[in-house]
Amino acid sequence: MLLILFLAPAMAQPLTEESVLYQPHRGSPGDPPPGVREIWLKASDGTQLQAWWLAPAKQGVSSVVYFHGNGGNLNSCRSTVEIYRQLGLGLLAFDYRGYGLSGGTPGEAGLYLDGLAAYDFCRQKSGRIYLHGYSLGGAVASLVATQRQTAGLVLESTFTDVRSLASLRFGMLAALQVKSEFNTLDRIKALRCPILIFHGTLDTTIPVELGKKLHQETRNSSQFCLVEGAGHGNLRHRLGPTYLDKLRKFFCDGPTSYTQYPKTTPTIQADKLLSSFLKKLSTGRVARQPRGQAAL
Numbered sequence: 001m002l003l004i005l006f007l008a009p010a011m012a013q014p015l016t017e018e019s020v021l022y023q024p025h026r027g028s029p030g031d032p033p034p035g036v037r038e039i040w041l042k043a044s045d046g047t048q049l050q051a052w053w054l055a056p057a058k059q060g061v062s063s064v065v066y067f068h069g070n071g072g073n074l075n076s077c078r079s080t081v082e083i084y085r086q087l088g089l090g091l092l093a094f095d096y097r098g099y100g101l102s103g104g105t106p107g108e109a110g111l112y113l114d115g116l117a118a119y120d121f122c123r124q125k126s127g128r129i130y131l132h133g134y135s136l137g138g139a140v141a142s143l144v145a146t147q148r149q150t151a152g153l154v155l156e157s158t159f160t161d162v163r164s165l166a167s168l169r170f171g172m173l174a175a176l177q178v179k180s181e182f183n184t185l186d187r188i189k190a191l192r193c194p195i196l197i198f199h200g201t202l203d204t205t206i207p208v209e210l211g212k213k214l215h216q217e218t219r220n221s222s223q224f225c226l227v228e229g230a231g232h233g234n235l236r237h238r239l240g241p242t243y244l245d246k247l248r249k250f251f252c253d254g255p256t257s258y259t260q261y262p263k264t265t266p267t268i269q270a271d272k273l274l275s276s277f278l279k280k281l282s283t284g285r286v287a288r289q290p291r292g293q294a295a296l
Helices: 017-021 074-087 108-125 136-147 162-170 184-189 208-216 235-239 241-252 270-283
Strands: 037-042 048-054 063-067 090-094 129-134 152-156 195-200 222-227
Touching: 037 108, 048 074, 048 108, 063 074, 063 108, 063 136, 074 090, 074 241, 090 108, 108 129, 108 136, 129 136, 136 152, 136 184, 152 184, 152 241, 162 208, 184 208, 195 208, 195 235, 195 241, 208 222, 222 235, 235 241
Parallel strands: 063 090, 063 129, 129 152, 152 195, 195 222
Antiparallel strands: 037 048, 048 090
16 A cells, blocks of 8 residues: 655654555565466566456457556555456556566656556557556556556546645645655546546545545546445455446446547657656656655
């Protein structure tokens, strides 16, 4: 689950942003589930990424790229694999850099490159591609949706942007310490593909106000599923069979047109897409904070 940095009680020293924003579990996620193939992807900067590929049940069926949250590794995706197996859709789940056996170190720009690499592999296997992001993964998926042909986007327990989340949970002073962007809201406002948003009313990690904001700003293209009594990690359990039904209707009974990139945003290569972001990293405008001990 996503945890955001906050200041120490004395508010004198900021905590390490990366150590709180990224909570990877290093090491093997174990053998993939039956019928799932382990594969390796290569991001455009050469980083090797471990992934699991579940082929569609039938030729011509759509596939989904799944973006997990900020914790764990592929092992946490096993239940997601079974959901998409029941739906008969293809699924690519992958570990970001620095997670599981994937190489590299996690960071915002790198996660975007990882997401684009995952999509590009899946595109070779299926004609229609949907994206599904959980928590932090929703922010990565929304970026990919602006740069690749996307039939639809599922956002599950996702925030608008990191600074707004920090402000809502810990106040403006804490928000001012946040350097990462992960601006889901700005990206989905530019999309023309259908969007399905899940959020629990008792989510204390990413408050439901942020999920509502995502829907309010995309009313013409998004559906909002508010799950009463659900927190950040038990939404699927709380919904029960309704969760699968919602996905089935969205993927299998939704619009048949293949949505292109936002008409107002030209398609660009990943290196060009991230050049301004990387420039800000190098100049300190999105500077990383020194390593320290996280208090969460």
